[in-house]
Amino acid sequence: MRKFLLIVALLLAALSLHGDAFSKQASGKPELIQSGAEKEHCCNCGMSLPMFYKTSHAVILVDGTKKQYCSIACFAADYPAIKNKIESVLVVDAESEKLIPAKTAFYVVGSQVRGTMSRVSKIAFADVKDAEKFQKTYGGKITDFAHALKTAQGE
Numbered sequence: 001m002r003k004f005l006l007i008v009a010l011l012l013a014a015l016s017l018h019g020d021a022f023s024k025q026a027s028g029k030p031e032l033i034q035s036g037a038e039k040e041h042c043c044n045c046g047m048s049l050p051m052f053y054k055t056s057h058a059v060i061l062v063d064g065t066k067k068q069y070c071s072i073a074c075f076a077a078d079y080p081a082i083k084n085k086i087e088s089v090l091v092v093d094a095e096s097e098k099l100i101p102a103k104t105a106f107y108v109v110g111s112q113v114r115g116t117m118s119r120v121s122k123i124a125f126a127d128v129k130d131a132e133k134f135q136k137t138y139g140g141k142i143t144d145f146a147h148a149l150k151t152a153q154g155e
Helices: 002-017 072-082 129-136 145-153
Strands: 058-061 066-069 086-094 099-101 108-110 123-124 141-143
Touching: 002 086, 058 072, 058 099, 072 086, 072 145, 108 129, 108 145, 123 145, 129 141
Parallel strands: none
Antiparallel strands: 058 066, 058 086, 086 099, 108 123, 108 141
16 A cells, blocks of 8 residues: 555656646737737647747748747748848747747757647746746756757757
8 A cells, every 4th residue: 555655646746747737828818929810820830829829939020021930840940931031030938928039038948848849848038047947847958049949940
């Protein structure tokens, strides 16, 4: 009986540490920059942006076009076609849930949280202290946008 209780306790502890406790879903009204009928869907794969909001990325092109992706993986897939047309790249700060410049974000790459459209998770934060707090809970490596994009392009 003790062995059984010990196994149950270990399983419960393992489950509580699993990365799925982190929700990628918007906790309030998400900041969506696209327009039109497909505003709430990834412009690359069609997945729900509110559902995968905390991993979403957006671009504003030099002609004013605004595109939003469910993940950096979908942005990376579209990147070759738009790389010379990009005015700015934005990412959702997982803490505040606001769009911030991707180049200033701190990314936690390879945490226990499941990736969105990839095997390796990439979660962005505006403040390094928030990234460190997330890292303590879910693991991963703190890096920058360039490294996170390179990781996504290599998958």
